[in-house]
Amino acid sequence: MNPHCPSVRAPVAARFKRTLLACAVLATLSTPAFAQDAAKAEAAKVEALEARIKALEESAAATQQALQEARTEIEELKTAQAAPPQPEAAQPETAVAQEEPAPPPEETAGASSNANAFNPAMGVILNGMYAAHSLNPDNYVRAGFPLAGEAGPSPRGFSLGESEVALSSNIDDKFYGQATLSVGTENGEDHVGLEEAYIDTTAMPDGFSIRAGRFFSNIGYLNSHHAHTDAFSDRPLAYQAFLGNQYGDDGVQVRWVAPTDVFLEFGGEMFRGDRFPSGGAGHAGAGVKTLFAHAGGDVGVENEWLAGVSMLRSQTDGGEDGFRGDEKLYLADFTWKWAPGGNTKDGGVTLRSEYFWEDRDGAYIDPNDATLDQPWSGQRTGAYAEAIWRINRTWETGYRYDHLWADDNGPYASAFNPFRHSLMLAWHNSEFSMVRLQFGRDKPNANDTDNVISLQYQVAFGAHGAHKF
Amino acid sequence: MKKQLACVLLLGLVAAAPAFAKPKVFACEPEWGALVTELAGDKVDLSVGTNALQDVHQIEAKPSLIAKVRQADMIVCTGSELEVGWLPQLLKQSGNSRVASGNGYFMASEQVPTLERPTALDRANGDIHPRGNPHVQLDPYRVLKIAKALEPRLATLDPANAATYQQRLNDFTTRWQAAIKRWEAKAAPLKGKKIVVHHISWVYLNTWLGLQQIGALEPKPGVPPTSGHLSSLIATTKAAGTYAIISAAYQDTKPANWLSERTGVPVVVLPYTVGGDAQSKDLFGLYDSTIDKLLGAAK
Numbered sequence: 001m002n003p004h005c006p007s008v009r010a011p012v013a014a015r016f017k018r019t020l021l022a023c024a025v026l027a028t029l030s031t032p033a034f035a036q037d038a039a040k041a042e043a044a045k046v047e048a049l050e051a052r053i054k055a056l057e058e059s060a061a062a063t064q065q066a067l068q069e070a071r072t073e074i075e076e077l078k079t080a081q082a083a084p085p086q087p088e089a090a091q092p093e094t095a096v097a098q099e100e101p102a103p104p105p106e107e108t109a110g111a112s113s114n115a116n117a118f119n120p121a122m123g124v125i126l127n128g129m130y131a132a133h134s135l136n137p138d139n140y141v142r143a144g145f146p147l148a149g150e151a152g153p154s155p156r157g158f159s160l161g162e163s164e165v166a167l168s169s170n171i172d173d174k175f176y177g178q179a180t181l182s183v184g185t186e187n188g189e190d191h192v193g194l195e196e197a198y199i200d201t202t203a204m205p206d207g208f209s210i211r212a213g214r215f216f217s218n219i220g221y222l223n224s225h226h227a228h229t230d231a232f233s234d235r236p237l238a239y240q241a242f243l244g245n246q247y248g249d250d251g252v253q254v255r256w257v258a259p260t261d262v263f264l265e266f267g268g269e270m271f272r273g274d275r276f277p278s279g280g281a282g283h284a285g286a287g288v289k290t291l292f293a294h295a296g297g298d299v300g301v302e303n304e305w306l307a308g309v310s311m312l313r314s315q316t317d318g319g320e321d322g323f324r325g326d327e328k329l330y331l332a333d334f335t336w337k338w339a340p341g342g343n344t345k346d347g348g349v350t351l352r353s354e355y356f357w358e359d360r361d362g363a364y365i366d367p368n369d370a371t372l373d374q375p376w377s378g379q380r381t382g383a384y385a386e387a388i389w390r391i392n393r394t395w396e397t398g399y400r401y402d403h404l405w406a407d408d409n410g411p412y413a414s415a416f417n418p419f420r421h422s423l424m425l426a427w428h429n430s431e432f433s434m435v436r437l438q439f440g441r442d443k444p445n446a447n448d449t450d451n452v453i454s455l456q457y458q459v460a461f462g463a464h465g466a467h468k469f
Numbered sequence: 470m471k472k473q474l475a476c477v478l479l480l481g482l483v484a485a486a487p488a489f490a491k492p493k494v495f496a497c498e499p500e501w502g503a504l505v506t507e508l509a510g511d512k513v514d515l516s517v518g519t520n521a522l523q524d525v526h527q528i529e530a531k532p533s534l535i536a537k538v539r540q541a542d543m544i545v546c547t548g549s550e551l552e553v554g555w556l557p558q559l560l561k562q563s564g565n566s567r568v569a570s571g572n573g574y575f576m577a578s579e580q581v582p583t584l585e586r587p588t589a590l591d592r593a594n595g596d597i598h599p600r601g602n603p604h605v606q607l608d609p610y611r612v613l614k615i616a617k618a619l620e621p622r623l624a625t626l627d628p629a630n631a632a633t634y635q636q637r638l639n640d641f642t643t644r645w646q647a648a649i650k651r652w653e654a655k656a657a658p659l660k661g662k663k664i665v666v667h668h669i670s671w672v673y674l675n676t677w678l679g680l681q682q683i684g685a686l687e688p689k690p691g692v693p694p695t696s697g698h699l700s701s702l703i704a705t706t707k708a709a710g711t712y713a714i715i716s717a718a719y720q721d722t723k724p725a726n727w728l729s730e731r732t733g734v735p736v737v738v739l740p741y742t743v744g745g746d747a748q749s750k751d752l753f754g755l756y757d758s759t760i761d762k763l764l765g766a767a768k
Contacts (some may be wrong), residue, residue, distance in 0.1 A: 056761045060561075173570070176561070201560070207539055209564040257564050263532035265562075296532025301520065306529045337634045342520070345527040346714055346721070394693060431554070431596060461592065466558035469531045 047180035120169035120177075121463035125228045127161040127455055129154065135442075135450035142241070143445035144380065144406020149276040150245015153442070153450060154234060160185060161456070162227070164195065168463070174203040180226075195309040196248065198257045207257040216248040217269055218255070218292050219310035220354055221333035223247055227469055231350075231388045232424055233438050233456045237402035238382030242329055244276035244320070247312070248290065263296040263306075273314060277327060280317030290312045296469070301342045306335045306469060308339045318365070322411065323376055325362010332356065335469075339390070346393050353385040364411035378407040416446040433459045471642040492627045495537050495568070497546035497556065498525055499743040501577055501608040503752045505545055507635055508620055512630045513574045521744035522719050525551060526691065530558035540565040541573070543626050545616035545619065547582060548576025572625050580605045580618040581611040584672050594626075595689030606742060607674035609649045611755065614709070616641060656760045658767075662712035665728065666700065666722050670741070674759070683709050686724045699728075706732045717741035739764045 074163040137153045145151075195421040198213030218224045222239060223246055235245050251271035258264035273280065273287020281287055290313070296306035312329040333353045339348030358380045366372040386400035400422040407413035424438040440452035493514045496502035502517035509515075516537045519525050525547070528534075538544065538559045546552055560569050567573045583601025590599055605611045620638040624631035633637050660679035664671075667686045671701055675682050694702075704713070711734045716725040718740050725736045740749040740758050748758035 006672075101728055173591065203566045204564065207564045244740075255564065257535065257562070258539050261536055263536040263539075264564075265535075265694060295558075297536070298531070298533040303534065304529075306532050341522045341719075343527065343719075344529050345524070430592075464555070466530060466554050468558060468562070469529050469535075 005192075027342065027394070033071055037424075048415060083269060090118045095268060104313075117436075118169075120167045122462060123166045123168075123462040124184070124458050125166075125226075125448050127163065127228065127459070128159070129160050129161055129233065130453050130456075131156060131452060131454040133450055133452050134364075134447050137216055139448075140450065141445050141448070142404075142418050143416045144412050145241040145418065146321045146412060150246070151240035151244055153452070154454065156164075161233075161458075165226070166196075170202065174201060176200040176202050193293075209255050211253040214248060214250045215253070216269070217248055217312070218253065218267060218289055219247070219290050219312055219329075220356075221306070221308065221335060221352065222354065223228045224469060230459065231386065231396070231426075232400055232422055233400050233436055233454055234392045234422075236354070236382075236384035236386075236400065237404050237418060237420055238354065238384055241380075241382055241404055242277060242356045242358055247275065247277070249273065249275045249278070251288070254280070261297075263294070265292075265294045267292050267348070274406075274441040277312075277318045277323075277329065278314040278316050279319035279323075282317045287316065300340040302338055302340060302348075304337045304342075304469075306333075308333045310450035316362070322367055323360060323362055325360065325366055325376065327362070346392065347389070348390050350388040350390070351386070353387075354383065356382045358408075373412055378410045378447075380407050381405045396428065396430055398422075398424050399424075414445075418442075418444050433457070470764050489536055490624075490690055491539050494541040495541035495544045496543050497544065497552055498630075499751065500612075501545040501547070502753070503743040504577075504610075504612070504616055504619065508616060508637050509623055510633075511629075512633055513623070514629065519557065521734065521740060521742045521749070526554065528552070528555045529553045530562065535562045538568060539565050541565065541568050542571040543575060544568045545575045545577065545624065547578050547603050547605070549578040549600035550598045551578070551603040572622055575619060575622050577615045577619075578605045581605055583678065585669075596691030602669070602672050604670040605673055607671065607756075607759065608677050609652065609731060610646065610677070611673065612752065617643075617765075633737050636649055644753070648756065650737075652756055652760055656763070659712075659763055663709050664707050665711055665714045665734070667714075667716045670717065671715060678760075681761075682712065684740050686714075688727065694724075702728065703731050706734055708736075713763065715739060718745035733767050739763070743763045 007393055034171060035059065037339065072388050086088065105115075131154045133153060137151075137156055140147070140153050141144075142151075163183045164180055165182075166178065167178040168176070169179050177199045178192070178196060179198075182193050182195040185190055188438055194214060196213075196215050198211050198215040201210045204210065216224050218228075222230065222235065222237075223243065227246070234240075239245055249271035251269055253267060253269040255265060255267035258266070263446075269288075269290040269292075270286050271278070271288035273282050278288045286346075290311060292308060292310035294306060294308035296304070310331045312327075312331075314327045314329075316323050316325060316327055318324060334353050336351045337344060337348060339346070360379075361377045362375075364374050364376040382402075382404040384400060384402045386398060388398035390396050391451050392455075402418075402420040402422070404418045406412065420440060420442040421439045422438060424436055426434055426436040428434045434457070436454075436458070438452070438454045438456070438458045440450070440454075442450040442452065443448065482582070491512065491514045493516070494505050494509070496505055496515065497519055497762055498519055500555050501599065502515055504520045505513065505515055518534050527640050532589040534555070548558060579600070583603065583605065586601040587594070587599065588596050590597065612623075616638060618655045620634050623634045627634075639691060654699060656678050661681060662679075663683045664675070665683045665686070666682055669682075669684065669685055669688070671680075674680065684702050686699070686702065688698060705726060711732065712731075714725045714728055714734055714736045716722050716736060716737060716738050722738060723738060726736075728734070729736045738746075739762055740746040740755055745755070745757050746758055748761070
């Protein structure tokens with residue numbers, strides 16, 4: 001007999017009935033297959049339990065979600081707290097401050113009303129080098145190409161290269177501005193120069209943009225790039241000979257990028273014409289005009305290319321090399337980059353070459369004796385080719401070959417064509433610091449050879465300026 | 470009659486124009502490309518600037534990217550200065566004012582609170598991001614918040630398909646919330662596990678799953694580690710009973726393997742973003758694969 005069945009004293013029939021019922025219920029609970037009714041009841045119970053579990057699960061998930069949302073909100077609040085000091089904290093509590101109407105809360109939340117918050121982005125480039133030359137730079141003569149602009153070998157021994165401070169900012173919704181101050185040393189004296197000072201439009205439609213002010217021309221490849229992004233510590237001979245290292249002047253530029261899958265850029269510039277290769281600000285202060293076109297794209301994921309043709313036309317009146325007349329300079333540039341997986345900073349090869357062709361039609365005026373005028377009409381050319389191997393994120397090495405072809409006639413006639421070999425090894429500690437060792441074997445004229453070893457550091461700090469390709 | 474015909478033709482052209490020209494969206498990274506696909510499907514023309522095997526800190530402003538940004542009606546990027554080395558140059562070079570600011574300029578990490586905001590900005594600590602850690606794509610709750618912020622932007626860009634974007638967002642939200650439940654249940658055993666990472670880009674995943682980061686191969690972002698740091702890392706890794714060494718698909722596994730050989734702790738290469746491995750075909754696959762691979766380290 002089931003031990004749970006009650007056996008209290010009661011009328012026998014009633015007692016029997018009750019006992020039977022209780023036993024049946026208990027039996028149902030312990031053995032589900034006992035009776036059909038019992039099975040139904042049990043199924044209902046299971047169903048109810050399942051529903052309850054589901055509800056609990058759902059509420060747990062909701063709680064979890066609510067928790068996560070609360071956590072996110074807390075983070076948001078923390079972020080707001082960590083933001084720059086609120087105006088109340090920054091300003092002294094004076095009657096004046098209280099008289100002013102309280103600014104709407106949206107404006108004060110998280111943003112400081114401090115005027116310094118609108119400071120432009122500032123970036124500083126520092127570099128310095130030690131160079132050993134086998135040929136005294138004072139006796140350096142480049143056959144067929146007088147040293148103009150900033151052309152020429154680096155100084156002997158220790159020297160500070162050009163240090164730069166660049167300030168840039170959006171001016172408003174339609175303009176962006178940038179100014180670059182450079183400090184260079186000449187004959188032991190420091191000179192601060194305004195290397196660049198220009199504004200860009202940012203809201204022109206259809207891929208147009210206009211730049212105005214003082215800036216580097218977009219001709220060729222290297223010309224629009226700042227020297228601190230170069231792979232070598234000096235510019236190619238062709239840049240030195242035809243553009244005085246880098247051509248920049250006061251003027252205006254119009255650029256248009258085509259809405260195509262292949263990158264296509266066209267543009268033109270007008271410059272004052274005060275700087276080499278021009279001079280004298282001819283044509284009523286608009287002596288130089290340029291045209292340029294660049295195209296570029298990808299070949300698969302690992303290869304990138306960029307090519308361009310450009311032209312510079314100058315009406316020169318008293319150039320640094322004594323030229324007066326019309327000059328046309330044509331440039332062709334080509335860059336190919338290959339990098340495993342497209343990770344250019346971790347490895348890969350960059351090949352680059354540029355070609356210059358110059359056509360002059362005018363006269364040579366001797367700066368010391370104007371009676372020694374002679375006609376100057378003729379062509380000169382120059383080119384360089386370089387290969388840079390990025391070994392890994394830290395190390396990079398490269399080789400460059402330069403060649404210039406002088407004119408057989410005219411004031412700088414030369415049968416000898418200068419050339420140069422350069423080899424470099426660079427160590428990058430981070431994106432912002434670099435130390436470079438470079439060997440050069442320069443043959444500037446038939447009689448001299450300049451063997452150069454230089455060790456250079458170059459660092460950037462402050463704003464993170466993005467670099468052009 | 471002629472006038473009427475011209476009118477009809479003109480109206481026809483105006484009506485047909487949006488149908489011809491789908492809005493073009495440029496995504497800087499694959500995860501945001503995948504999110505755009507979830508919300509917009511084939512209603513937009515999507516181009517993605519980088520792939521999962523590239524280090525997005527170190528992309529160049531190459532011509533093909535300028536051409537893509539030039540044609541875009543909207544860009545969807547991470548922001549918080551992750552792309553500071555290339556995106557500003559792309560915007561400047563392309564001369565495309567539609568995406569330089571306003572509705573066409575969407576920065577995902579700037580829609581959500583970020584973690585690891587530096588209290589001191591000093592590059593002696595490496596290439597840190599003043600706005601906090603921008604690698605938000607491995608926190609599903611933040612991704613959902615970003616999706617909810619992106620949908621109205623798409624609707625503004627392309628009002629004709631606003632209902633579709635709304636409906637797709639609702640659908641995505643339902644599926645994503647269900648998936649979060651699944652992932653959290655599955656990843657429960659990972660809670661409290663200690664890990665060593667390559668680059669500090671896992672904080673959102675760690676916070677979500679309760680993983681405990683005890684060290685990094687590259688403790689200062691963008692600066693190679695010193696040998697002294699590496700040898701102390703061996704000791705830390707051994708002493709802590711480390712569960713796994715985490716590396717992203719785009720990273721060189723040499724440093725991680727080096728540490729693994731010296732400590733016996735397994736290396737787990739996680740996809741990090743969509744396309745980082747065969748399973749990570751979309752955002753759901755990315756999370757599935759990440760959790761599977763993390764759990765797999767125990768075997």
